[in-house]
Each structure stands twice: as structure tokens, then as C-alpha cells.
Amino acid sequence: MSREFLLVLVLALLVVLLVLLPVGWFARRRRQGALAAPAEVPASLGASRGSFAGKYVATTASGDPYDRIAVHGLGFRSNVEAAVTDDGVLLARPGEPDTWIPRADLRSLDRATWTIDRVVEPDGLQxxxxxxxxxxxxxxxxxxxxxxxxxxxxxxxPTTERQAS
Structure with missing residues (x-):
């Protein structure tokens, strides 16, 4: 085999891979299309418990850190301002709609060392x-x-969730 042939073969493989990346992403979004949208941000968020800056890493199916949620603006990493109030949590991210998690929808809070595309020091992720x-x-x-x-x-x-975790 000549060098030119191998170069063309490698470039063709690269083009195929670059085409498959968005195809896979759009297929994931299509599969998750029926997933409910996050709750609307209420006019009043309740009394503030604190605002915390940092990075939004990912939202995945619970218990499956490889199954990224790709719809409703939850698919990409970004900066985040997490505002905790008496009524829930507001995740404000630049370029994405705000995500409101009502208090009634909260189930647990834990720590992790890794998720789909991020590894940090032990227990470095909320x-x-x-x-x-x-x-x-x-x-x-x-x-x-x-x-x-x-x-x-x-x-x-909720207390029952804290005891189950």
C-alpha cells in the first residue's frame, strides 16, 4: 500500500467519524423527545438559602452516569449559578433556559467523583x-x-428520601 492510499483511508475514516458524532447526538435527542420539560420558573422563588457559582457538568438518568439527558437545554456543560431557595433550586446557565427544580421534585443529594465526561477528586461533584x-x-x-x-x-x-439514601 502506498502512503497516499493510507492517507486517504485515514482521512475518510476521520470524515465518517465526524459525520457520526452529530448523527448520534440527534438520535439521542429524538429518543428523549418525549421526556417532560423542567417545571416553569415561578414568579416568586421563595426565601433564599444561598447562591452558589460553579460548573454545570451534566444531567443523566439517575443511577446511570453514562446516559446523558440531551433535551431541554440539559445536554451541555457550562457555568452555573445555583440558587437554593425554600421552594427549590434554580440553575441559571448562560445561553440556556433556566432550570427550575421544585422542592417537591427533589429526591436526594449525594457526592460523586465522576460522571459521563468528567473525573475530579474524590467526592468533588454534587x-x-x-x-x-x-x-x-x-x-x-x-x-x-x-x-x-x-x-x-x-x-x-424529603425525610423519607434522606433515610433511603
Whole structure:
């Protein structure tokens, strides 16, 4: 085989891979199209428990950190301002619609070391489990003040869920 043939073969493989990436992403979005949208942000968020800056890492199916949720603006990493209030959690991210997690939808708060495309120091990610319609999902956050976030959010988790975790 000549060098030119091998070069063409490698370039053709690269083009096929670059075409398959968006095809796979759009297929995932189509499969998740029936997934309920997050709740509307209410006019009044309730009393503030704290606001925490950091990174939004991912939202996945709960218990499956490889199954990224790709719809409703939850598919891409970004900066985040997580506002914890008496009524729930507001995730404000630039370029995406705000995500409101009502207190009634919160299920648990945990820590993780990794998710689909991010590995950090042990317990470096906050994992907020919540209900998105009828599906339980997990949102991974990397916050500048993880201890403060945990202290603000833990009282909002239903007692029965805290005991089950």
C-alpha cells in the first residue's frame, strides 16, 4: 500500500467519524423527545438559602452516569449559578433556559467523583437527584462552595428520601 492510499483511508475514516458524532447526538435527542420539560420558573422563588457559582457538568438518568439527558437545554456543560431557595433550586446557565427544580421534585443529594465526561477528586461533584416528569434524573454540579450548597439543600430533601439514601 502506498502512503497516499493510507492517507486517504485515514482521512475518510476521520470524515465518517465526524459525520457520526452529530448523527448520534440527534438520535439521542429524538429518543428523549418525549421526556417532560423542567417545571416553569415561578414568579416568586421563595426565601433564599444561598447562591452558589460553579460548573454545570451534566444531567443523566439517575443511577446511570453514562446516559446523558440531551433535551431541554440539559445536554451541555457550562457555568452555573445555583440558587437554593425554600421552594427549590434554580440553575441559571448562560445561553440556556433556566432550570427550575421544585422542592417537591427533589429526591436526594449525594457526592460523586465522576460522571459521563468528567473525573475530579474524590467526592468533588454534587449530585442532585430529582424527578423530571416521571423520570428520575441526576444533575452533576462542580461548585466553588460545595459545603455551603450541601448545607442549604439538605433540609429541602424529603425525610423519607434522606433515610433511603
Amino acid at each position: 449530585v442532585v437527584d430529582w424527578m423530571l416528569g416521571s423520570r428520575r434524573v441526576a444533575t452533576y454540579l462542580r461548585l466553588d462552595d460545595p459545603t455551603g450548597f450541601d448545607a442549604a439543600l439538605t433540609p429541602l430533601i
